Amino acid sequence: MGFIEGQDRAQVSLLPPSIEDYVAPEALVRVVDAFVDSLDLSELGFERTVAAATGRPGFRPDDMLRLYVWGYLNQVRSSRMLERACWRDLEALWLMRRLAPDYRTIAAFRHDNPEAIVRTSAAFVQFCREQGLVGGHMVALDGTKMRAVASPKNIAGAERLARDIAHTEREIAYYLDRLDSMDEQVAQGFGDQPTHREAFGDAIASLQRRKDRLAKRQGELAKREESVLVFGEPEAKPMGYAHAPKVPAYNLQSVVDVESGLIVHHDVCNDANDSHLLHPMSVAAKEVLEADQLHVLTDGGYSNAVEVARCEDEAIIVSAPIKRGAMNSEHFRPTQFVYDQESDTIRCPGGYDLRRSGIHTRGRAVRYRTPGCKTCSLKPRCTSGAQRTIHRLIDQGALDRMEARIYADPSLMRIRRCTVEHPFGTIKRMSGGGRFLTRGLRKVKAEAALSVLAFNILHAVNTFGAGKLTGAG
Structure with missing residues (x-):
């Protein structure tokens, strides 16, 4: 029995195959082609959408956009690698119709159109909404650190x-x-x-x-x-987890629809802390989904009382655990002091009522004390000072309601974890372990938009099928 043999390279074909035969009917690249073909690039803000009357002809911006989206889907992000792909990859040959721009032209397109690329990513979310693929009632919010170009x-x-x-x-x-x-x-x-x-x-x-x-x-x-x-990347900030070494990075935020698993909104910032990002990210996602009310699932890094209260004012329900600081275990914890809203007092483990004694305007907190500490038998277990002081945030009620939802339905945190962690893993795998190639927040946002768009296309095809997207496009 012999082996399977290939065709003789010198064999001449009577009718050479067409470019259309290079790509299978259900190939992912056809979805990219159909989506870009449905866009109005002038409305999105791309440059040079109309050919100049004089000078050397340039490449069409929709062809360059197709190449970049296809590249990020296939972990080919470098302009030099994209140039090589135009010569040797069958899908790229089909997508570009045998066009092969040089790497400088490819890089210039991403450099000159960052805002339009971001709007293109948002356009795909609207495209999916119009097809009824996005639920839009419950979302999960989280952030991850993405390495910048600069060295530590x-x-x-x-x-x-x-x-x-x-x-x-x-x-x-x-x-x-x-x-x-x-x-x-x-x-x-x-x-x-x-x-x-x-x-x-x-x-x-x-x-x-x-x-x-x-x-x-x-x-x-x-x-x-x-x-x-x-230095060399001043808009990046040193970021890391716990005691790990800090590296130059950006903070990629994403809001993922629980029902479809698609990223409905994202942004890139250079804030290492997530605590001030809950309200802007949630409001932006609510506007994208055009929802009257939105339920946001997130983790303890976003448990900022002011932000949660602002979300409630915008008809946004937040479910997350409260991030609590470390405390000496020899003394009673603040959670053992019960607040009574009607009397605005706090009952301590010794049975005394702590009453208002001042306000910290800077920290937006109210200070509670009681003279009963002087005669309390539990004082050694409560404080080493003369008097125990409890600080309650002015918007603490919003935090308590937020945490109560977690206790009422513990599965919400499992849903959050399964919804929002998976996209980050896929994006980092597709982006070389989670590292940007460009410098500056403006260009980095365009890179993040391409990564998010690539993930959304891949996830939508895997979940709903290529026919659902290409037929609608």
Whole structure:
């Protein structure tokens, strides 16, 4: 029995295959082609949608958009790799109709149209809504850190820059002393100039350039009035998890529809903390879905009382656990003090009522105390000070209602985890482990939009089928 043999490369075909035969009817690339074909690129804000009357003809923007969306779907994001794909990948040959723009032209398209690319990603969500593929009543919100282009070595603060400058000055002084010592030996007749004198001079010049560069960074840091700066990528911030080393990164936020699993809204920011992002992300998702009321599932990182209260004012219900700080286990925890809304008092474990004694306007909190601490037998278990003080946030009621929903239905956190974590894993796998290729928040947002669009297309095809999308497109 022999082996399966391929065709002879020198065999001449009577009728060569057409480009259409290169791609299967159910291929994902056909969905990309149908979606881009349905867009009005001028309305989305793409440049050069109308050919110029003079000059060399350019590539159509819809062809460039097709290439980028297909590339992000197939983990091909670099402009140079996309250029190679146009020559050797059958799907790219079919999609571009044998066009092969050079990598500079490909990179320029993403560089010149970041806002239009973001609107394109949003257009696919609206396309899915029009087809009835998005539920729009319950969503899950979360964020993840995505690496920036800059190296962690470019993270520096005022203290580190001063230390590096001092170290560089010591090295310069060392080489200068060595040169002085050589000159003294020559003057005393102990030999000719050493052969490595020129190397010492080059080292001093290199160190001086390094010192000038560090001094320039010092001035830039002082001008921006920031404690730490990522040089080469100033809009990125050092971010990390727990005690892990901080790396230059951006914060990618996404809102995922629970029913369909599609990302209905996303954004990129350089805030390492999520606590102030609940309200803007939730309101934006509500506007995208055009919903009268929205239920948002999220984690404890978003448990900001002010943000939760603002969401309630916008008819947005938030379900999440409260993020609580660490406390000495020898004393009663704040959760053991029961608040009574009617009397505006807090009942302590010793049976005393703590009453208002002041307001912290900066922290938006009310201070509660009781004179009963002086005679309470449980005082050693409550505080080591003269009196126990309990602070209750002005919007604490919104947090309590938020946490009560979790206790009433613990499955909400499982739904949140299964809904919002999966897209991040897929996006990071498709983006080289979760790293952007461009610099600056404006361009990074375009990259994130392409990644989100690629995920939504892939998920929609896997969930609803390619026919549902191509037929509607």
